[in-house]
Amino acid sequence: MDIDALRQDTPGTANRVHLNNAGAGLLSRRTLAAMTSHLELEAAVGGYEAAAQERDRINATRANIARLVGGQADEIALFDNSTHAWNAAFYSMRFKPGDRILTGRAEYGSSVLAYLQTAQRTGAEVVVVPDDESGQLDTTTLANLIDGRTKLVGVSHVPTSGGLINPAAEIGRITRAAGIPFLLDATQSVGQFPVDVDEIGCDLLTATGRKFLRGPRGTGFLWVRPEALEYLDPCVTEIEAATWDGKRGFTWHDGARRFETWEVSYSNVLGLSEAVQQALELGMDEIGRRAIFLGAYLRDRLEALPGVTTYDLGRNRCAIVTAKVDAVPTADVASTLTKQGINVTTTVAEHTQFDTEHRGVHPLVRLSPHYYNTEAELDRAVEVMAELARTAG
Structure with missing residues (x-):
């Protein structure tokens, strides 16, 4: 380097x-240039027209992110921040009284509030898995806590409040063996060190562009394992996510696109794409x-x-x-x-x-x-x- x-x-x-x-x-200068050049294009030809002209580069963003995390382009949904991406995943799940959400002490504040709100609304229970003697999530206790009531394991890979790296791959091994969905908040890890969804074994992963990826603020993404689409019911439906059937119904778009919204800052998207590309080139x-x-x-x-x-x-x-x-x-x-x-x-x-x-x-x-x-x-x-x-x- x-x-x-x-x-x-x-x-x-x-x-x-x-x-x-x-x-x-x-x-970086190259990320800044990608953003400002698109803004200049919008000013010169119009916002819709600029997006149409740069459609291939815009669409390449999902493919770049997929390479970064070890997924496929149709498994990536773009958002304006990681919290909205996380909310799109979490609130697409359904909970009922007695269901259990297992999480760790390092969980991010917005996610904790979402768990608490869902517990109040549905009667589900939030269970905080204790740490082991080193301060990371105790995977032995996690495995012992999983039972027929467990509907989700949600964990922050790296907390906002310290240098801990939670044992995500071991958590993934446990959840895959138990058939329990695993939602990984990778906001502080993607861009800082290698993150591979297959090696980890998570079902859903969220991240931001603005932190260690060095992308612009106002960017984030969600990765969705294809099998997870069977139990996820997106909480927001709009024209980017679904197609009207001509009568009184609709069909979801394929893959993770069903979680997206139509309006987006394309200068930010192109900046994120450039930042991801730079990370891939550096390795x-x-x-x-x-x-x-x-x-x-x-x-x-x-x-x-x-x-x-x-x-x-x-x-x-x-x-x-x-x-x-x-x-x-x-x-x-x-x-x-x-x-x-x-x-x-x-x-x-x-x-x-x-x-x-x-x-x-x-x-x-x-x-x-x-x-x-x-x-x-x-x-x-x-x-x-x-x-x-x-x-x-």
């Missing part, structure tokens, strides 16, 4: 140390090695600082690093880093409810490097946090 060339292709690296890739990655194995190395590099140096504590869980950890500086409010740590030109964010207790119930450690400073970051940039962040710890001590 030519890091210097990648940074030259990433305008944002010239004036910031961007350690907020778990929030939104920096766009997800190489991207994953670099990102996880940088995460470990940063975590090790923070752990070595007196007065600084890291909070990442699990046997396997990724490029998301969470920490606190003793006696310094988390918001002040983040503000100081920002003033030094270092982009970070903080975890939110309400966005990781089950983890908050268990640990109560939030808010934390969240630093998330990606492959185009340098060790020198990470050292700068460590120096700022070290000075804060020394001053507070």
Whole structure:
């Protein structure tokens, strides 16, 4: 990987140390060009006409995403964000009193709210699978909890609040053996390291474009295993999803397209397609090695600082690093880093409810490097946090 060339292709690296890739990655010049050129085309010829002119490139987006996750183009549905993609999958399932939804402590806040709403509406039960001694989802307990009442296992691959990588493939092995649908939220993993739906064994996968894929905001997608279409009843029906039969009925479109809506930002779609193509060209194995190395590099140096504590869980950890500086409010740590030109964010207790119930450690400073970051940039962040710890001590 030519890091210097990648940074030259990433305008944002010239004036910031961007350690907020778990929030939104920096766009490359080629992704930006794909988006702006389509906007210019819309301005020149009209929005509908531009879409018709670029139809082949737009349609190639699904094929590019399918290559990225190991699926087929007709198994991909495009959305304006990952939460809408996740909702489209989850709310297409039907639950009744006594049904059980199994999830983990690392589940994302919006998904937790959807589980709770569905439990209130239907009488289904939400069961939080405990972690093992490392802090990842306990797969032995998961297997023991699955019974005839279990209708869904929904898990975040990587939480928004730390470096944990949940054992998705082992979860998939358990759910496939039991015949239970497995919905994987891969929002923080797709683009950060290789994710293959067949190796994992999930039935539904959702992800965003704006984080480690380095695509534009306002993009996301859903992957659907073809067999899952038999038990999914999309919660929204419109002209992109179904065809009127000429009377008083309709038929769903083939594949995952039945989950899409007609109106979409095609400049964003083309930007996402370009970002995915760039990831494929660089190679997800190489991207994953670099990102996880940088995460470990940063975590090790923070752990070595007196007065600084890291909070990442699990046997396997990724490029998301969470920490606190003793006696310094988390918001002040983040503000100081920002003033030094270092982009970070903080975890939110309400966005990781089950983890908050268990640990109560939030808010934390969240630093998330990606492959185009340098060790020198990470050292700068460590120096700022070290000075804060020394001053507070």
